[in-house]
Amino acid sequence: MERRQPTEQQRVVIADKKGLFVVRACPGSGKTFSVAARFHRLLSDWEQANQGIAAISFTNVAWTEIQEYLAAEFRVSKISYPHFLGTIDSFINRFIFLPFGHLAMKCDTRPTLWGPPHNTREPIGDFLFWRQPACNKKCCRLNDFTYDLNGNVVGLKADKRGQNCTESKKPCIGYKKNFSSKGNATQSDANYWALEVLRSFPGIAAAIARRFPLMMVDEAQDTSSVQMAIIDELVKSGLNELMLVGDPDQAIYEWREAEPQLFISKSEKWAQNSVLLTENWRSSQTICDVTSKMSSAREPMTAVNPHLAAVNIGPKVFGYQDTAELPELARKFAENCRCLGVESADTHVLTRGRDFLNAIVPGTTPVRFDPWVDDAPLTPNIARAKYLLDNGRLREANHVWEQVVTDPGHSPNRAVFVSGQEFAARGQHYALLRAMPATTGTTLGTWAVEASQYFANTSVLSHVAIRIKRKSNVCDYASLKFGDVFGHPADEDVTGEFCLGTVHAVKGQSLEAVLLVLKNKPPSSKAYPKLIVEATLGSTEELRIVYVGLTRAQRVLSLAVPFSDVDAWTAYLSL
Secondary structure: OOOOOOOHHHHHHHHHOOOEEEEEEOOOOOHHHHHHHHHHHHHHOOOOOOOOEEEEEOOHHHHHHHHHHHHHHHOOOOOOOOOEEEEHHHHHHHHHHHHHHHHHHOOOOOOEEOOOOOOOOOOEOOOEOOOOHHHHHOOOOHHHEEEOOOOOEEEOOOOOOOOOOOOOOHHHHHHHHHHHHOOEEOHHHHHHHHHHHHHHOHHHHHHHHHHOOEEEEOOHHHOOHHHHHHHHHHHHOOOOOEEEEEOHHHOOOHHHOOOHHHHHHHHHHOHHHOEEEOEEOOOOHHHHHHHHOOOOOOOOOEEOOHHHOOOOOOOEEEEEOOHHHHHHHHHHHHHHHHHOOOOHHHEEEEEOOHHHHHHOOOOOOOOOOOOEOOOOOOHHHHHHHHHHHHOOOHHHHHHHHHHHHOOOOOOOOOOOOOOHHHOOOHHHHHHHHHHOOOOOOOEHHHHHHHHHHHHHOOOOOOOOOOOEOOOOOOOOHHHOEHHHHHOOOOOOOOOOOOEEEEHHHHOOOOEEEEEEEOOOOOOOOOOHHHHHHHOOOOOOHHHHHHHHHHOOEEEEEEEEEEHHHHHHHHHHOOO
16 A cells, blocks of 8 residues: 655654644644654664553543554554553553652552543442531532642532532542541542642652654644643653654643643643644635635635535534424434435544434433432443443443442442352453343343342352332333443434434544534533633633534535524624
């Protein structure tokens, strides 16, 4: 296969730039290809045996895409010692937090990570219990809190159990102290403790800067203040070859502490040595013209893909009166796409969040029912692990199942039914899960009976209780399907006519045809007509989510909004 040749803009990133610099890349600009090509060039000339290049991205999807480019374009099948390719969290954990975190946490053991993305373990409800009734009522969790740059306990969510909580913070602070003193941390905590390690032990910071004298950070617009401070500490300790790559207009992870202003500040600080990529290889010029009007970049996007040069399908705004009209609106969009030569697998209907998917294809997201009983506390995770396994989500299933079969040692009020000593091999744990009655094609009630019979016939699981709530005026819980409780597994082609998903799920992808469906008002925000008049992409994540959705489209782009909002959106996008 002939190797792809970089453009002049990309060549500057790949071959010319050195030192500290930012690459601001518009959607579809070949950002990932440029990172992979630069990585390959550096690897080709690398001579140090025990020093390496660190290529870091924000998500698993993003770094895996870099690996795929390396394999497909440059025949680099694997990145190995002394180099690193992975997420920013995995870099922090591997080289700072896990080996050195105990120094800052002042504990006597190697730290342990709790909660996503590592597992589903949550300390509150296991060995810690809120003494403040309001905290229990709000279902507060330690995963909802972390530390800011100064070590203050802060909420991660902008709601009454997070940033806007009106209760005393003393329980949060006390439990976090107790939690960390035992060597425990959530991922957000781990980032803070890693920063404290670098601040308190400059020798460690200098050693890491020597270990990785060259670093590339992809999707850098999604870094948090703590993550960026870690990068700053490495720069202060001798890291003088750093490339930050991203697009602040596509920062849509504020709920994961992303602060795009940090990326913008670095762009301004290093402006003389930085690069702007404006060539769009993803979309037609008609789509670029519309999405450029939303962008905060100083230059508009230019469509350069020769396969899209002749496409002249103008973006459209559709109105709907009621959400009941959305299934038909989506079908008509798909039919129109077929007339334009777009296959159903390439036709995507997107929403801002999963809660709105049911309006387009009923049954896509879980019904808000809680069928679980307190005296069978293992049932929810047993059911969820089996459901995930039956739907091919093995990694998630393993995380949930490990929470069930591994005794954390701090659960006086709940029975952990498999201890680590009862099975010599992890494979035996999952053999139990695989042999459990299937969750497909059955109701929750039928499965509960079959699962109870299965456990009763095993030697070590016979005492496990599998129970759900009885029928009530609220719901016949036994008749629920597993998808009603946990959500259907696919955001893909659920209708045979189009694919359905959320903007967050398709970030980074190129989709031939896109219909973005919006409500009048996003959660915890002003209505869209007010937002598009008063706000900018830089000031509100809600508009950035819209921008990311619209910029996925290659050939066909449409926006569906309430009729009352059509004029506002049409004027905003100059259609």
